[in-house]
Amino acid sequence: MTVPQSVLDIMHSPGVYFWDDASMGAAQREQRDLLYDINALRADDPARERLLHRYFGEMGEDVWIEPPLRANWGISTHLGDHVYANFNLTLVDDGEIFIGDHTMIGPNVTLVTTGHPVRPDLRERLAQFSEPIHIGRNVWIGANVTVLPGVTIGDNSVIGACSLVTRDIPADSVAFGSPCRVVRKIDDHDRECYWRDRRIPDDV
Template structure:
């Protein structure tokens, strides 16, 4: 891997930093080429998992990411075990992304760790900032959700489809909307009903 620890430290530290061609561009191109190779393989090809484990910073047991997906880097994303991501996942992972065990991610989800200053002259100089995203254990993120920099989603929470998550969501919550807000805690109703008025069968 061509990227230096210095470059990673810059991207993973709080505050504004500037894109450094010498430190970052060659390494990012290597990651893009690897991503292309991953997406070109059949889902059943055993080489795919081997490449994924090289591509990401960390990947636990029994991880499945549906093809195709996109990532700025890959090497800033940490996957727990028994995790699943549906089609068209996008990881803007200049900053770090941590995904807990047993978490499920729906189709067309975007996790964005990086933004740019509003001040125009700084953007002309390719200024940016990156804040980590933390997704807890056993979280379900619905289709077409976008999670913005610095957000933490607590264990067991559910994020409804098409939400824009701009602030932290506590554990054991059902949250949705633009911006995403907590609608209610996970409660006794959820012990009996899996969706609306549909009862969970007694024998499962």
């Protein structure tokens, strides 16, 4: 069994929907079983990479994800080439997640596409909504960052550790905080120094 297109259409469409479709539960159980098998393998076992290609919606070349991985679905997540994710990546991917080439993700990062209405009676009926997350090319997301539904992070940007990203972050920015805010643009100092005032060697 693969995830039915009808289930993906429900989850990936804008607006409120209800977790009341029997096919949703069956499809998610299959994905959870596949993720269990992935996490049971050693990180460098070739079978693990083959299962990851089955699990994700898309997975480019030279992708490395440290175990363990946590995700609601997997099939809704699209990974570009040369993506690296450290341990305990959590994907609440009822909605779609797009991660660009050469992006680096620190440990304990959570990407959340899905929320629930504040109205209590709707939550009792298992109402939820999903909005896609877009992470651009060559982004660095620090440890313990949480990205909320509907956020876009532009190319080359850096998100500081422990940030809560509630709004879009433009390209070529350094941003951090809770809520996450742009602190400055990437500048000439960053081209000369790798950390604080420690200079990048000329031969790099």
